[in-house]
Amino acid sequence: MPQAHQLTKERARRIAIRAQLLDAERPTDLLAMVAHLTLLQLDPTAAIAPAADLVAWTRLGSSYRPEQLRQALDERRLFELDALVRPMSDLGLLLAEAAEFPTYERTRNWLRDNDRFRLEILELLGSSGPLASRDIPDTAAVPWASTGWTHAKNVTQMLELLLLRGEVAISGRVGRERLWDLAERVYPQVEVPPLEEARRIRDERRLRALGIARAKTTKMPLEPIDVGEAGEPAVVEGVKGEWRVDPAQLDANFEGRTALLSPFDRLAYDRARAEQLFDFEYSLEMYKPAAKRRWGYFALPILHGDRLVGKLDAAADRKAGLLRVHAIHEDVKFTGMVAKAVQVEVDELASWLGLDR
16 A cells, blocks of 8 residues: 655645646636536526536636537537536446436336336437427326425426436526437447446546545535545645545646635535635535525635635626625635735626626
8 A cells, every 4th residue: 555645734725726727827728627627517596607607717717708618518518417517528437327327216116117207208309309398298107205396396307317327318408498308319429438447537537626535525416525546645734534635736836826716616615625624614605594694695715825715705786787795704814915816806707797896
């Protein structure tokens, strides 16, 4: 077993920031950026801008436009799966999981009981697709039971399951509404590796995007935050436990910058890692009553250099043509230089949105 790399917190932070393309050497190409990050998360919340667009702007700067992402999806250079935008080059890795899905017995039983419903959807898409979910009749023999918003949403639930099984795909959108079609008409022919090989490659790709991560940690929805045995072992000064680090990042130079991050940004998405490496406490407070929020409805983490230094509480008021800044919360006391750098970035955000501040 190789000896673990000994890392200071500062070095670990810099590895994470570089890996997430948030240092001074900014990427210039959307497709290359997504291929490196492996994903952009889709979320309908647009208090400032949709999550995927905000993450792309943070890396690419004001040259990025949301229509570039839509065009790449329309041209099948990127694809949408389970609320994540992925590079088409990763399709085979994701399809390798399809044969194992679903893993939960309740879901398997529901699919078995509704096999005729499944076949009717596939037949309809084959003859009429692409279709919105509202255009697909609900012929489920057994309704989907849930305590959440999916209760009795039989068509949507079946489409989501067939998506993860690789039988249907999202062929596009009209506004926010997804259009569904047979996977064979949306996806190109790709090589699908064996499942264990696909998982190993995905762990390696995830570590390359994160720089440093735990081998095993809490299971997360949509995409794991751990990386198995990818990379090499490392320990971080003052932090318990062992990490996995991308060896390609160990000797790279670092020059930081200031950036405003989406709450879904992978630099801070793993809240435990953010607290352990950056001493940064954060939670998304949009689901809390206003009186119980500390930082705001959709506060943006603020990166400066190799530290997460605060949160920006702001909202885009498009009717008034304004980016309204409610507060800038300083986790550490801002120097004049930090305050000026943050103000410049807020102005850049307003300009990109086409709003006054």
